[in-house]
Amino acid sequence: MRLERAAWWSLLKTGVFTVVVPGTVALLIPRWLLGPAQSAPTPFPILREILGIFLIGIGTLLYLRCAWDFAVRGLGTPLPLDAPRRLVIQGLYRYVRNPMYLGVGSVILGEAVLYGSMRVGIYFAAAWIFWQLFVVFYEEPTLRRMFGEEYEDYRRRVPRWIPRLPS
Numbered sequence: 001m002r003l004e005r006a007a008w009w010s011l012l013k014t015g016v017f018t019v020v021v022p023g024t025v026a027l028l029i030p031r032w033l034l035g036p037a038q039s040a041p042t043p044f045p046i047l048r049e050i051l052g053i054f055l056i057g058i059g060t061l062l063y064l065r066c067a068w069d070f071a072v073r074g075l076g077t078p079l080p081l082d083a084p085r086r087l088v089i090q091g092l093y094r095y096v097r098n099p100m101y102l103g104v105g106s107v108i109l110g111e112a113v114l115y116g117s118m119r120v121g122i123y124f125a126a127a128w129i130f131w132q133l134f135v136v137f138y139e140e141p142t143l144r145r146m147f148g149e150e151y152e153d154y155r156r157r158v159p160r161w162i163p164r165l166p167s
Helices: 005-034 045-072 099-115 118-157
Strands: none
Touching (some): 005 045, 005 099, 005 118, 045 099
């Protein structure tokens, strides 16, 4: 697959964005919340660790796939000020409208589980509420203005948060 010059530039900008924003939201803030080792005791620590690592891995893959699609297909970045120029409805976006948030949320939830941290769990819930409000009051109206009926059709067919399984 040969990428156009705009896609390479978008990939570079997306990489910088990823380090700064999701890096801060999903890595630095949870690390700060964890503080010194404070893992809660659990009866089956190996199961907690497996689930936590699984959620972090799946979340990372979700985010990276979506970031790729934003850069290569949409010729933009996840940064609202440099949003994709084309509506991205391929890849994971065929099943759910916000897979990137699901990916970052999965990483944070995985950290809460892995380290048995109630503080990181509460942070996950607060982030989820923020994302819901941001999507409803900023992203969806902006996408409606940018892409019109194409976005409205997509919005009617694809759910916001709970993936629609392929038929």
